[in-house]
Amino acid sequence: MxxxxxxxxxxxxxxxxxxxxxxxxxxxxxxxxxxxxxxxxxxxxxxxxxxxxxxxxxxxxxxxxxxxxxxxxxxxxxxxxxxxxxxxxxxxxxxxxxxxxxxxxxxxxxxxxxxxxxxxxxxxxxxxxxxxxxxxxxxxxxxxxxxxxxxxxxxxxxxxxxxxxxxxxxxxxxxxxxxxxxxxxxxxxxxxxxxxxxxxxxxxxxxxxxxxxxxxxxxxxxxxxxxxxxxxxxxxxxxxxxxxxxxxxxxxxxxxxxxxxxxxxxxxxxxxxxxxxxxxxxxxxxxxxxxxxxxxxxxxxxxxxxxxxxxxxxxxxxxxxxxxxxxTYVNARIGTCLEAMSAARSRFEDTPALGFINHVQALEVAKSTSLPVISLCAPFNRAAAIPAGEVSIRDVAGLYIFDNTLLGVRMTGAQLRDFLEESARYFRQVSGPGPFTAAEVSADVPDYNFDIAYGLSAPLTYGIDIAQPEGSRIVGLAYDGVPVSDSFEFAVAVNNYRQAGGGDFPHIASAPVLHNQQQEIRQLLIDWVKAAGVLDPAAFTRSDWRLVASGVPVVISTNG
Structure with missing residues (x-):
């Protein structure tokens, strides 16, 4: 040796x-x-x-x-x-x-x-x-x-x-x-x-x-x-x-x-x-x-x-x-916001922050179809917050931290229900309404795979009943107050990651495409604020979806 x-x-x-x-x-x-x-x-x-x-x-x-x-x-x-x-x-x-x-x-x-x-x-x-x-x-x-x-x-x-x-x-x-x-x-x-x-x-x-x-x-x-x-x-x-x-x-x-x-x-x-x-x-x-x-x-x-x-x-x-x-670029002022808008609780309740994203997505897709338009987006960034007062590019960009583009696809009511059931896997099954910490109700699913739905011209309302097993959680799904039938058709605004099959959600990858102009969603949000000049969270304050356990609202005690 x-x-x-x-x-x-x-x-x-x-x-x-x-x-x-x-x-x-x-x-x-x-x-x-x-x-x-x-x-x-x-x-x-x-x-x-x-x-x-x-x-x-x-x-x-x-x-x-x-x-x-x-x-x-x-x-x-x-x-x-x-x-x-x-x-x-x-x-x-x-x-x-x-x-x-x-x-x-x-x-x-x-x-x-x-x-x-x-x-x-x-x-x-x-x-x-x-x-x-x-x-x-x-x-x-x-x-x-x-x-x-x-x-x-x-x-x-x-x-x-x-x-x-x-x-x-x-x-x-x-x-x-x-x-x-x-x-x-x-x-x-x-x-x-x-x-x-x-x-x-x-x-x-x-x-x-x-x-x-x-x-x-x-x-x-x-x-x-x-x-x-x-x-x-x-x-x-x-x-x-x-x-x-x-x-x-x-x-x-x-x-x-x-x-x-x-x-x-x-x-x-x-x-x-x-x-x-x-x-x-x-x-x-x-x-x-x-x-x-x-x-x-x-x-x-x-x-x-x-x-x-x-x-x-x-x-x-x-x-x-x-x-x-x-x-210098991200700090450029593009408008004002009438009151602070945070995404901190967007995983657990309907918030203006995600309502704003969904609204802008839906507006674009509506230009390409006469179908009722709904939009889907996920709470990408828990830390995102747009302050009251002057709004910069970085404030808006913080809401949408991925470089996704926008698509619109056609889906039936039955397909939408299946899709939302998959999204509801984000939560653990619980036995009552809590109160819980965020960790107690969140399953091992990344935030970007929890999509929240929003109706443009009329509310799309539903509950996520996390006392129920996976696959049986979407309750009371209705559009403009009318229960959504299996055959009802929507135009659905969605990002390219999800439409391409990211997250393996049902139906979305095979749904007929109605809108695809390779528009970056983050830039659409920035352009919307530039054009409007004023961002009013009250315009996006709704309670279209809610987290429940056997019909009782779930209480989350921390932003976790």
């Missing part, structure tokens, strides 16, 4: 940065903070990365990302839509990642939100490859992005250490961004494509790492729309021989360290997922020995918190002007 030499390689990882460059909340116009006092942004990640490189030596490190980089903040929106990136103006997220020195990144599903032209421009601006082995060009049958890259990270007279990095993205792109990719790209499953590519990567590499934009635990919001699961990183680790570690993304959860045993080889595979928006940096350490070739003898991982360090002044200097442009 005297000929053996040892080496520890440190591989750092981020994921789901979602346009967070600095530790800044553009909606609140102040430094970012949350209940856990996390910090966000690439400027803080840069400091953590530099610290690790100083500790172990830069030549002993790699830096990866698992996707969802260019969507999610007003900064991301600004450089896609207001002042789109060009060859001359590099995307600030690309500029930061280049300056920090990333090795490779997987393509996330949200990379497609602004269209292929913006994505390809972003890709060209990077000094490192964007990887996606399972994004397939329909015309060629080949990967539309590099499937993998092999990096030589250390030489010392003996054999080089070669690290293969395979990128996998999410098959849900075919559903969520159908309008962008249909007919151009297909997205086969992660397991299937890993089985194809890992042997090739393994043959060229001593260590194989996968950057996967797919959550660790097996689950899917896609139903039977695609034959592949949305989240399956652990299944990839179990099924595909030859993988040493997976940097996990997409699920927005923190996994400091998890080992999964591969069922073919019996070897452990290391999984880690850092918390989203740059709140954490994953740190993977691989102990290797070499005689004639390198062999992995041990691995481990942990996460570092970006709240523990200051922003890297180099990144701040480089991109301060890009950030300040966005701050």
């Amino acid at each position: 005297s000929g053996l030499r040892t080496f520890t390689l440190t591989v750092m990882g981020t994921t789901d940065l979602h346009g967070n460059l600095f530790n800044w909340d553009y909606y609140l116009d102040r430094e970012f903070d949350d209940y856990a006092h996390n910090d966000v942004g690439l400027a803080k990640i840069s400091t953590l990365v530099s610290g690790v490189r100083d500790d172990v030596g830069r030549h002993r490190t790699l830096l990866l990302d698992a996707g969802d980089t260019i969507q999610g903040t007003p900064l991301a929106y600004y450089y896609a839509k207001v002042e789109p990136i060009t060859r001359a103006h590099v995307h600030p997220m690309a500029a930061a990642m280049n300056a920090i020195g990333y090795t490779a990144a997987a393509v996330g599903n949200h990379e497609f939100n602004y269209g292929l032209q913006v994505l390809r421009m972003f890709e060209r601006q990077l000094d490192f490859p964007l990887l996606a082995a399972n994004a397939i060009d329909v015309s060629t049958g080949l990967p539309a992005f590099a499937p993998y890259v092999v990096k030589t990270v250390w030489r010392t007279g003996g054999p080089p250490l070669r690290v293969g990095i395979l990128g996998l993205t999410n098959p849900g792109i075919a559903v969520w961004d159908r309008a962008v990719v249909e007919g151009l790209l297909t997205f086969p499953g992660l397991v299937e494509q890993a089985l194809h590519w890992v042997p090739e990567v393994r043959a060229k590499s001593d260590l194989v790492i996968v950057a996967a934009h797919s959550g660790a635990d097996l689950s899917s919001s896609l139903g039977d729309q695609v034959p592949f699961p949305e989240n399956c990183a652990e299944l990839v680790a179990e099924t595909v021989p030859g993988i040493d570690a997976i940097l996990v993304g997409h699920a927005h959860v923190e996994i400091p360290q998890r080992f999964v045993t591969n069922k073919v080889t019996g070897r452990p595979v290391l999984l880690t997922e850092p918390l989203f928006w740059g709140k954490r940096l994953s740190l993977m350490e691989f102990d290797l020995q070499v005689d004639s070739r390198w062999e992995l003898v041990g691995s481990r991982s942990s996460v570092l918190s970006s709240a523990s360090v200051d922003e890297d002044p180099r990144i701040v200097r480089l991109l301060r002007r890009d950030h300040e442009k966005v701050v």
